[in-house]
Amino acid sequence: MKKNYFIFLLIILSFSYSYAQSDSSRLACLESIYVEAEEEHKQYDYKEAIEKAMTLLEEASVDGDLYYKYQGNKLLGHSYQDLNDTLRSRKHYVEALGHALNLKNDTILIGAYNDLGNTYSEDKNTTQKGIDYYLKTIELTDKLGMTDKSFSPTLNIAWTYIDNKKYEKAAPYIKRARAIKDEYLPEEENTFIEYISGRYYMGIGELDKAKPYLEYAIAIADKKGLILESSHAYDEYAKLLYSKGEYQEAFLALKKNVELKDKIFENDKIYQIESANARFDVSEYQKDLEVAKKEQLFKDEVIEKSREKMFILIISSLVLIFILMALYFINRSRRKLISELSVKNTELISAKEQAERLTVLKTKFFSTISHELRTPLYGVIGLTSILLEDKSLQKHESDLQSLKFSADYLLALINDVLQMNKMESNLLKLEHLSFNLTDLMNSIVKSFEFTRLQNKNVIHLDFDPAIPKNIIGDPVRLSQILMNLVGNAMKFNERGNIWLKLKLIAEEEDNMVRIHFDIKDDGLGIPENKQQMIFEEFSQLKSSNYNYQGTGLGLPIVKKLLNLFDSDIHLESTEGVGSTFSFEILFEKDVKQEKADSRVLESDIQMQQNAVGKRILVVDDNRINQVVTQRILEQKSFRCEIRDNGIAAVDAIKDEHFDLVLMDLNMPGISGLEATRMIRLFNPVIPIIALTAVEIEEIREEIHEAGMNDIIVKPYDNSTFYQVIYRNIQAEVLT
Secondary structure, eight states, X not given: OOOOHHHHHHHHHHOOOOOOOSOHHHHHHHHHHHHHHHHHXXXXXXXXXXXXXHHHHHHHHHHTOHHHHHHHHHHHHHHHHHTTOHHHHHHHHHHHHHHHHHHTOHHHHHHHHHHHHHHHHTSGGGHHHHHHHHHHHHHHHHHHTOGXXXXXXXXHHHHHHHHTTOXXXXXXXXXXXXXXXXXXXXXXXXXXXXXXXXXXXXXXXXXXXXXXXXXXXXXXXXXXXXXXXXXXXXXXXXXXXXXXXOHHHHHXXXXXXXXXXXXXXXXXXXXHHHHHHHHXXXXXXXXXXXXXXXXXXXXXXXXXXXXXXXXXXXXXHHHHHHHHHHHHHHHHHHHHHHHHHXXXXXXXXXXXXXXXXXXXXXXXXXXXXXXXXXXXXXXHHHHXXXXXXXXXXXXXXXXXXXXXXXXXXXXXXXXXXXXXXXXXXXXXXXXXXXXEHHHHHHHHHHHTHHHHHXXXXXXXXXXXXXXXXXXXXOHHHXXXXXXXXXXXXXXXXXXXXXXXXXXXXXXXXXXXXXXXXXXXXXXXXXXXXXXXXXXXXXXXXXXXXXXXXXXXXXXXXXXXXXXXXTOOOEEEEETTTEEXXXXXXEEEEOHHHHHHHHHHHHHHHHXXXXXXXXXXXXXXXXXXXXXXXXXXXXXXXXXXXXXXXXXXXXXXXXXXXXXXXXXXXXXXXXXXXXXXXXXXXXXXXXXXXEEESSOHHHHXXXXXXXXXXXXXXXXXXXXXXXXXXXXXXXXXXXX
């Protein structure tokens, strides 16, 4: 039986532990059981202490509470140790250590190591293991700067050495324990240090020095009512008196020791403890039995399933053998054909690889040509737009409009070729965006104003008022369809009329609306035998009387784009009367946007006012593009800074404040994508918009992964350009 008094005080004085659980009453119940069990142990009522500790352990296991599982095992270990039941004591201390390690609480870990030191040090075969646990406890307290908590393991090492009659090894630990006690611990803890000191001097034969220590230990224990400690002290004191020949006094001390032990170990309590152990063991046995039954049921199920699988495997094997035999006879008759097919497959693979290589080259070519053609067009269209707004050049307005029309026409041709390439490569997908169909129609009509005046045509827009104002679909692809159809009607008709009619066919379920489009002209018409041919790529009618022949891609593009909408183009034409192209598309009605429209105008005005004076950094290596972009921005009172490469842009953003960055992608040195990645390392919030002449579908994902916020494709429409700028500056202000 060994020195647990200090362990209780160690945990009580140094540790206050709480778990945050929603069920506070459950925690209060566990704490109440723990306090009762600890109090019973202090009163040496081991029967009650063990039963309450077992109850605490069972309840904590139900809740999965590691802290009270540790406390339950610790109390059981202390109780069994006091009763000299080493096996049970050690079992519960080991379980307590496991819970302490899982809790990752150094204060609890100190107590767990010390408890294991106690149980191992009492067995002569494991004495060194017990000392190692004490040393581990001291090492942990020193590491944490908790010197006062090393008192108990230090004194226990001395006690262990004295039990094994190694007094010279015990001496330094007694000295260190006394120093710790004098500095940190209250006087009521003197009992065991005085008791150990007395035993030490008895061991080295200095009985006169031992006597006052033992008498002092007895006095303190009797005063505080510490029965167990008093029993230890009287036992040693009786031995000392006997050695000195004081037999009467020795008899009285021994008698006192027997009386104290009788209080602790009453026969009926020992019986009750054994009963409690038996109940606990039966409970454990029942649990093990339930587990064994479940395991047996599982094994039976596995065996039954294994039989079914074996039967299925045998049937499958027989079927497989039959199939293999059939295949063998069939393959014998087809070997010659397979040999010929092998040769053809080799040729096909070679042709496929060649085709794939050419496709890659074609894609790279179109990507390069897109950038190389659009970049100078950006300068031409941008400068022309700026000059058209210069009032001092009004006398040249007609010439400038012709110049802009020619540039726009060239851009449309380039876009037609690139569009056809993307559709052939299956790279084109529809977007689902909210847009105002009325505004879109007016914009399309306005874009043909110069051509209309040149050919002296009249455009009639007939818009069904029943059509919802806002719908959800792909406005870009719809614009491409209508621009091609209206453009054809405009180019191949002079002094005539073009009708653009939109009619609501039906409102369907889930807010879907079907809209019918008619593009009609009163031109020369199309011969019936040519009406299928015009939808083939690069096919054109002979019309030398007109100024614009086109590429022969407009109508094929329209047909393929309508396929994406699950629609088709219909043609009605009579020579000398005119032509009508019609189609229907299903859109979704945008109910939310209709409710928000009343706030849009006010929001746009506020957005533009907030943007006045904002600093924008333009990063572009092309001098003409720099001038165009700067002029367009300054028209809306933005302040601009120009940088012609990525490194200069990164340095500028480090040194100065900018509200937004317009970043060209293709530049010498580092690209716009690389520059953006470098900027995001130190500035994750500044809006960065990509300026590119490359098709955005090819690099959209790469642009967003680099950290860019938006994309503007050159050459661009000024209104779209400003809208993207305002949107991103507003987003930056909100963040």
